[in-house]
Amino acid sequence: MARPHVxxxxxxxxxxxxxxxxxxxxxxxELAGTWAEDVTLAGADTILAQxxxxxxxxxxxxxxxxxxxxxxxxxxxxxxxxxLGAVGHWSGVLALHAETTPPRPPxxxxxxxxxxxxxxxxxxxxxxxxxxxxxxxxxxxxxGLTGALLDRGLVDEISLLVHPRLAGPGHRLWHGHxxxxxxxxxxxxxxxxxxxxxxxxxxxx
Numbered sequence: 001m002a003r004p005h006v007x008x009x010x011x012x013x014x015x016x017x018x019x020x021x022x023x024x025x026x027x028x029x030e031l032a033g034t035w036a037e038d039v040t041l042a043g044a045d046t047i048l049a050q051x052x053x054x055x056x057x058x059x060x061x062x063x064x065x066x067x068x069x070x071x072x073x074x075x076x077x078x079x080x081x082x083x084l085g086a087v088g089h090w091s092g093v094l095a096l097h098a099e100t101t102p103p104r105p106p107x108x109x110x111x112x113x114x115x116x117x118x119x120x121x122x123x124x125x126x127x128x129x130x131x132x133x134x135x136x137x138x139x140x141x142x143x144g145l146t147g148a149l150l151d152r153g154l155v156d157e158i159s160l161l162v163h164p165r166l167a168g169p170g171h172r173l174w175h176g177h178x179x180x181x182x183x184x185x186x187x188x189x190x191x192x193x194x195x196x197x198x199x200x201x202x203x204x205x
Contacts, residue, residue, distance in 0.1 A: 003125050004134040007035050008146050009159040010174045013167045018142060018174050020167030024196060028161055031198060037067045037138035039128050040090065043145035044073040047084065054080045060088035068132060070094045070112075072145055074119045076102040081109035094132075096124050121152055147176025156203050158184060164195035 009032050011023035069090035071078055074097060078084075085093045095104075095111040096119045104111070114123040128134040139146060139155075149155050160174070184201035191197050 002129065003122075003154075004039070004129045004137045005035075005156045006041075006125065006137045006139065006149065006154055007037070007157045007159060008139045008149070008155050008174075009035075009161075010139075010146070011161045011163060012174045013163055013165045013171075015166050015168070016173045016175070017167030017171035020171040021163060021165040023161070023163060024194070027192065027196070031159070031161065032138060032140075034159075035136050035138055036065075037136045038134040039068045039070050039132065039137045041137050041139045041141065041145070042069065042071050043141040044071060044075065044077050045144060046141045047071055047073075047078050047080075051078075051080045051083075054083040054087065057083060057087045059083075059086040062088050062091050066091040067138075068092050068094060068128075068134075070096055070124070070128060070137075072096045072119050072121070072124075072141075074098045074101055074115070076104065085109075121149060121154055125154060143173050143176030143178075145176075146174060147178035150175060150178035153182065153203075157187070158199075158201045158203075160199045160201075162197045162199060 011028050013021050073095050095109045097111050097113050098115040098119050100117050114120045187200040189199050
């Protein structure tokens with residue numbers, strides 16, 4: 001099976017920040033449904049930021065067809081795996097680990113070990129396609145994971161929900177430290193309410 005189609009969908013300001021403003025969360029996740037992803041790919045930092053809220057979140061069953069959540073957790077920092085699998089967003093959770101990731105107690109979260117000292121993202125995507133029949137992977141994460149995927153040429157589509165705000169210096173950028181790695185062609189540019197614009201680009205154009 002071919003590597004899944006990888007989509008980065010992110011809410012940003014005019015100066016490319018993902019922090020320092022209040023995004024239109026409802027609209028963001030409404031548009032995220034465009035791809036009907038099979039797997040949601042997140043970085044450990046994104047999940048760690050949510051862990052306090054996860055501990056108090058109600059436990060509800062996931063709807064039919066909910067995606068799998070795969071978390072890149074090469075240093076073994078995520079703890080609230082049970083809560084992640086029970087908040088009703090995902091059909092299950094999968095930890096993406098490397099060979100050097102600290103061992104976990106048996107019987108915990110299912111894990112996929114790919115890479116020696118850090119998670120091999122290309123190998124992880126290939127396995128998600130082969131073992132989990134993933135056709136579409138949507139990245140729901142910060143700039144670090146997004147930048148790593150871009151640097152490795154693993155992003156097929158970029159979706160930016162651009163908010164009419166300037167965050168100013170000191171805020172996280174949506175692409176992390178990604179270097180310039182090729183061009184993207186415009187798919188669509190759609191003005192939405194409150195001055196927000198939805199931009200979609202495909203790789204290799």
